[in-house]
Amino acid sequence: MIETRDLTKVYGGKAAVDHLTFTVEPGQVTGFLGPNGAGKSTTMRLILGLDRPQSGTALINGQRYRDLRDPLRTVGALLEAKTVHPGRSARNHLLFLAQTQGLPASRVEEVLALVGLQDVANKRAGNFSLGMSQRLGVAVAMLGNPEVLLLDEPVNGLDPEGVLWIRNLMKRLAAEGRTILVSSHLMNEMAVTADHLIVIGRGKLITEASTEDVIARSTDKSVRVRTPDADRLAELITAAGGKAVRGTPADGPGLLTVTGLESSRVGELAASASIVLHELTPLASLEGAFMELTSGSVEFGVAGQDPVNAQEGRAR
Amino acid sequence: MTTTSPVTPTHEPAGRHAGFPSLMRAEWTKIRSVRSTVWTLVIFVVLCIGLTALIAWLTESHWYGPQAAPRDARAIADPVGFILGTGVGLGQLAICVLGVLVITSEYSTGVIRSSLLAVPRRIPVLAAKAAVFAVLLLVVTEIVAFCSFFLGSAILHAHVQVSLSGPGVTRAVIGAGLYLIVLGLLSLAIGTMIRHTAGAISAAIGIVFVLPILSGLLPSSWGAHINAYLPEQAGTLITHTREQSGDLLSPWQGFGVLCIWTVLALAVAAYLLERRDA
Numbered sequence: 001m002i003e004t005r006d007l008t009k010v011y012g013g014k015a016a017v018d019h020l021t022f023t024v025e026p027g028q029v030t031g032f033l034g035p036n037g038a039g040k041s042t043t044m045r046l047i048l049g050l051d052r053p054q055s056g057t058a059l060i061n062g063q064r065y066r067d068l069r070d071p072l073r074t075v076g077a078l079l080e081a082k083t084v085h086p087g088r089s090a091r092n093h094l095l096f097l098a099q100t101q102g103l104p105a106s107r108v109e110e111v112l113a114l115v116g117l118q119d120v121a122n123k124r125a126g127n128f129s130l131g132m133s134q135r136l137g138v139a140v141a142m143l144g145n146p147e148v149l150l151l152d153e154p155v156n157g158l159d160p161e162g163v164l165w166i167r168n169l170m171k172r173l174a175a176e177g178r179t180i181l182v183s184s185h186l187m188n189e190m191a192v193t194a195d196h197l198i199v200i201g202r203g204k205l206i207t208e209a210s211t212e213d214v215i216a217r218s219t220d221k222s223v224r225v226r227t228p229d230a231d232r233l234a235e236l237i238t239a240a241g242g243k244a245v246r247g248t249p250a251d252g253p254g255l256l257t258v259t260g261l262e263s264s265r266v267g268e269l270a271a272s273a274s275i276v277l278h279e280l281t282p283l284a285s286l287e288g289a290f291m292e293l294t295s296g297s298v299e300f301g302v303a304g305q306d307p308v309n310a311q312e313g314r315a316r
Numbered sequence: 317m318t319t320t321s322p323v324t325p326t327h328e329p330a331g332r333h334a335g336f337p338s339l340m341r342a343e344w345t346k347i348r349s350v351r352s353t354v355w356t357l358v359i360f361v362v363l364c365i366g367l368t369a370l371i372a373w374l375t376e377s378h379w380y381g382p383q384a385a386p387r388d389a390r391a392i393a394d395p396v397g398f399i400l401g402t403g404v405g406l407g408q409l410a411i412c413v414l415g416v417l418v419i420t421s422e423y424s425t426g427v428i429r430s431s432l433l434a435v436p437r438r439i440p441v442l443a444a445k446a447a448v449f450a451v452l453l454l455v456v457t458e459i460v461a462f463c464s465f466f467l468g469s470a471i472l473h474a475h476v477q478v479s480l481s482g483p484g485v486t487r488a489v490i491g492a493g494l495y496l497i498v499l500g501l502l503s504l505a506i507g508t509m510i511r512h513t514a515g516a517i518s519a520a521i522g523i524v525f526v527l528p529i530l531s532g533l534l535p536s537s538w539g540a541h542i543n544a545y546l547p548e549q550a551g552t553l554i555t556h557t558r559e560q561s562g563d564l565l566s567p568w569q570g571f572g573v574l575c576i577w578t579v580l581a582l583a584v585a586a587y588l589l590e591r592r593d594a
Contacts, residue, residue, distance in 0.1 A: 049436040050429060051593040066436040069333045077433055082426035085350055092349035093430070099342035100434040102334030107325055140430070145325050 001026055001179055002047060002148060006056035009042055009203075016042045018203035019056070024181045024196075026147070029174045031194030031211070032183040035294050039203035040183040041080055044150050048077055060148055070101040076141030080152040083140070086126020090117055090136050093125060094143060101144050111139040130157045138169065149173060151182040155189060167193050187290035191215075201294040214293075222291055223263040226279035227270065230254045236269045237261060245295060254278070257291060339435065339444035346427075347448060352417055357452075360410035361460055364403035368464040371402045372471035379475050388475070395478035396488035397556040399468030400461060404492050404555060407460070408548075411453070411496050412520040415503025418449055420513040432594045439586050442508060446501055446582065453500045457493035465489045484557045487567065491554030494571065498578050499524070502547060505581035509588055524548045540564070547577045 002024035009017040017039045024030045034040050045051040047058040049065035060068065060075055068074050084093050094108040112118045115135040120128070125136060134154060141149055151170070155163045170193060174180050181198075184190050190197060190211070197214050199206040207214060225244075227233050234244040237258055242265075247255030258266055263282040270277050283291075347353050375391060375398075378384055391398040419442075422428040435441045469478050480486045503520040510516040524547065531543040543549050544564040553563060553570030565573065 045593075048433055050432060052591075068436070071436055072434055079429060081429060083430045083433075085421065085425040085427045087350045087352070088346075088427075089349065092345060093427075096342040096345040096349070097430060097434050099338055099345060100334060100431075102338050110325060 001062075002058070002060055002150075002181060003062075004043070004047065004056065004058045007043065007046055007053050007058055008055045009039075009046055009051060009053050011042075015203050017046060017053070020200065020203065020205055021056075022198050022205060022208050024179055024198070026179040027174060027177050028195035029170050029180045029182060029193055030196045030198060031190035032181050032198050032200070033187065033190055033194075033290065034183075034185065034200040034206075036185055038185075038200050038294070040185075040200065041152055042203075043200070044077070044079070044152050044181075044183065047150065048075070070144070072097065072101045072144035072146065073103075074144070074146050075148045075150065076144060076146040077149070078134070078137040078141045078151045078154050080156065084125045084133070084136065087124055089122045090125050090128070090139070091121040093136070094139060097140060097143055103144060107143060111142050114142060115139045131159060131162045134158055134162065134166070138166070146178070148179040149181070151180070153183055153185070155184070155186075163189070199290070199293050206293045222283045223258040223261065223266050224279060224281040224283055225256045225258055225266055225270075225277060226252070227254050227256070227275055227277050229275045230256055232273065233266075233270055233275050236273055236275075237266065240265065240269055242266075245291075257283070259291070259295075336440065336444060339440055340448050342434075343441075343444045343448040344452075346445075347418060347452065350421065352421060353414065356410055356414040356417065357456055360407050360414070361456065363410060364407035364460045365464055365467065366403075367406055368399060368403035368468045369471065372399060372468040376471050376474065391472065391476050394557045394560075395469070395472075395476045395482075396465065396485055396492075398476075399472070399478075400464055400489070400492045400555055403460075403464050404496065404552075408496060408499055408524060409521065411457075411500045412503045412524060413517055415449070415500040416507035416513060416516040416520055418445060419504055419507040420511060420516050423511045424513055428594055438589050442582070442586055442589055446504055449504060450497055450501060453497040454493065457496040458490065461489050461492040461496075464492075478557075482557070484567075488555050488557050491567065491571065495551045495554055495574070498551065498571070498574050499547070502574075502578040502581055505578065505585040508585035509581070544570075545573055547574050550574050550577075 003022075005021050007017055007020040008015060020039070020043060032040050032043070042051065046053050047060065047065065057064065065071060065075065084090075091108060091112065094111060095105060098105060098108050109118070112121050115138050117132065117135055117139060120132065125133070128136065134157075138154070141151065149170075151166075154166050154170075158166065170180055170182060174195070182193065194211050196209070197211050198208045199214070225233065230246065234246070234256055237244045237256070240261060242261035243259045244256045245259075247257065261269075263280055267277070267280055270280075375387065379388060422431060431441050432438055465480075469476070472478075478485060480489065502523075503516075506520045506523070507513075507516040510519055527546050528543060528549055531539055531546060533539070534542060540562075541564065550565055550570040551574030553559075553565055554567040556567065559566060563570075
């Protein structure tokens, strides 16, 4: 079990993690969800004792990480940041870690077999592909056969086979009664993996509930609209009681994400004003729930209290 | 398929916890499993022994040569210092680089996160690293010191009669190794404080090579006193066969001064390692 109480970490006067309190229960996969920059990685680093919080506590099975003896036997972690010397072989990396925990060298061979890296175990880790590096990360996390696992964006950059492998492994480990906290900024990935969700934005807890509840609680389904006349449509949507959020430049031109209105209503509004639509897509409800939950707390996005008006200057 | 492999260990790990010897074993695995460590040590050995032989041979072949008298006198007055001086003088560069690298390479590659996740109390990591590094250097530097001495004295034996039984000779040869060990630990401490390879190597080399030059520019009365207590100046006294008239410290006092610098630096390094976010 992982418990954080009032966890706060300030970097350069800005709270990366802001009085965060949550509990991660054993026996299920808990998804740790938030937009980029929401503080997921920082929270994990605080739990793992790599960073020092300004206030609050993070406990693992009732103990601070730094008070655990041979911590890798209790907690396994896969960090997003680099943790392996590119000139050292996978086997030697695992070996030195095993030695710090008083684990036998035979355990190194077991975890290499678990992740399928036996054949490249003596190769320099710097030459590993992203998928192989992630597998090595999983081997490190599983080295001490821990009850608690923290995985930071484990499927990032993996091919579909790798994604499936990690997903199934997490489910299997949870079924064995372990505590699993897995972070992601991909709602859809979490929807198929996580039983429980902790959603944060700008370092603050947004919601903590079962995945089903998060979806069910989302009253407003969202709709993706693409139109050359985004400003006029956005005004109509706002007037009709909906909320339109302009997409980032990366999303391409004329993208609006609408909440508070059904897709049929958006279509009718556009038709009544003779606005051409290039796309009208009711979004997967989970993604909608996520957008809705985090719309006020996107770190590098364009969302705001009055997103449409805020966009007007840029649209012209 | 990999997914059918067992997750749990086939043998439950022993119930007892890993102690300090386990950490030292882990640090030894780290040091021996990257090329930079091995290569820096090879460079050190080649540099030391090669330069010692070269300088001894040049001295021998130009004995009584024009302008050679002061050098010849120096070789007779302080044979060990003369034989080991050049090799140690340049070899210490490699030791500084190595001492810095054993810790900064962990920061530059991110391994430090693995290390600190395994040992979250942190200071034992530094202690184990320092202990293993010191033992490694003890073996390598003493072998190099004795090899250099025997090689140099054999080449010079027609003009300079020196043997380990002579006054201060054994102490000076062993001392050359001891000096390099402590210098390596000082560099390790500097690397831990600065965390960046280039910055830490510059700082270590600055302290060893540049500070003595700067202190030489100071007014002589107190410049000499500051100079005597600098890590390199004090530390190398132990490599001289006998005390010179101008020395403010005895060989062992000088070595003690270097040790104090190093202990202070390691204490600061340990404090920073403990306090800072990794």
